[in-house]
Amino acid sequence: MNYLDGMLREGALKGKNILITGGGTGLGKSMGEYFLELGANLVITSRKIDILKNTASEMMLNKGGKVIPVACDVREIDQVEGMWKEAINELGQIDVVLNNAAGNFISPTERLSTNAFNTVLDIVLKGTSQVTLTAGKDWIEKNQKGVFLNIVTTYAWTGSGYVVPSAAAKAGVLAMTRSLAVEWAKYRIRSNAIAPGPFPTEGAWSRLLPGDLVKKFDPAKKVPVGRVGEHQELANLAAYLVSDFSSYVNGEVITIDGGEWLKGAGEFNNLDQIPKEMWDMMEVSRGKKV
Numbered sequence: 353m354n355y356l357d358g359m360l361r362e363g364a365l366k367g368k369n370i371l372i373t374g375g376g377t378g379l380g381k382s383m384g385e386y387f388l389e390l391g392a393n394l395v396i397t398s399r400k401i402d403i404l405k406n407t408a409s410e411m412m413l414n415k416g417g418k419v420i421p422v423a424c425d426v427r428e429i430d431q432v433e434g435m436w437k438e439a440i441n442e443l444g445q446i447d448v449v450l451n452n453a454a455g456n457f458i459s460p461t462e463r464l465s466t467n468a469f470n471t472v473l474d475i476v477l478k479g480t481s482q483v484t485l486t487a488g489k490d491w492i493e494k495n496q497k498g499v500f501l502n503i504v505t506t507y508a509w510t511g512s513g514y515v516v517p518s519a520a521a522k523a524g525v526l527a528m529t530r531s532l533a534v535e536w537a538k539y540r541i542r543s544n545a546i547a548p549g550p551f552p553t554e555g556a557w558s559r560l561l562p563g564d565l566v567k568k569f570d571p572a573k574k575v576p577v578g579r580v581g582e583h584q585e586l587a588n589l590a591a592y593l594v595s596d597f598s599s600y601v602n603g604e605v606i607t608i609d610g611g612e613w614l615k616g617a618g619e620f621n622n623l624d625q626i627p628k629e630m631w632d633m634m635e636v637s638r639g640k641k642v
């Protein structure tokens with residue numbers, strides 16, 4: 353067994369119907385594949401129906417189970433409500449919502465148009481809140497228990513230059529996660545979040561850091577454990593948080609980044625660039641024998 357293996361026991365998600373926004377690509381797809389392996393059925397949703405349909409066929413072929421592709425722009429409440437109705441019609445009920453859809457631009461903030469800034473806020477914050485409210489109201493009305501898992505990022509609490517609308521929106525999603533964890537626990541609705549560090553995907557990497565940029569700003573170099581994340585590692589954590597094994601985990605955000613954000617935060621952490629000989633010299637100059 354190692355970190356590339358699935359962690360939960362066979363059938364751990366049997367009988368669960370899980371809706372994943374942004375489920376046709378990247379991390380949403382990888383988490384979905386593992387949920388299927390564990391016995392869940394899925395609704396995957398995003399704007400591009402062709403991609404969703406291809407992913408759904410591929411997933412069912414490789415992993416079994418049922419995968420329903422539904423087109424929906426999470427910024428549009430009519431589409432969100434329509435998507436939710438279709439999901440219920442297809443699977444009878446949804447037990448888990450994984451809010452994973454996002455948009456992002458890397459840019460000096462002063463170069464962003466109002467429209468670009470708002471687009472990111474609309475997908476990430478408004479989109480997540482619209483999906484969450486639609487699902488939550490329905491669960492409460494039907495007296496049905498439910499689970500939200502929201503994908504944020506570590507700069508939701510540190511902030512980050514050059515991705516300011518994303519940082520602001522993810523911070524809002526994190527606040528919503530914690531707020532609803534308390535307010536809706538009485539309805540048997542849990543809310544948690546995952547903050548991933550760097551995990552290679554087309555969306556987060558090739559589009560955000562095109563060409564040579566990804567080599568120049570190699571994200572692995574900032575990670576204390578010396579590598580980027582493997583999708584299975586994230587899928588293991590997500591599967592645990594949507595499963596009944598985590599029934600007592602509520603209002604939590606779990607970081608999975610190999611220590612990346614703490615490395616940036618600790619005042620002296622970059623002293624690992626000092627070679628052994630220089631440490632020896634410093635000890636000598638302090639009067640300690642090497």
Ligand code: NAP
Pocket residue numbers: 373374375376377378379380397398399400401403424425426427451452453454455475479503504505506547548549550551552553554555556557
């Ligand atoms: P990705 O493949 O680009 O995933 C984003 C998904 O969101 C796409 O499937 C996209 O599909 C969907 N989407 C975008 N706009 C939408 C809209 N208006 N309505 C509905 N769906 C929409 O990138 P990823 O790396 O897997 O990212 C997944 C999540 O992980 C995001 O929340 C991201 O912030 C988070 N994250 C990723 C990393 C990383 O290193 N990869 C690190 C930290 C956090 P359509 O284009 O078809 O709509």
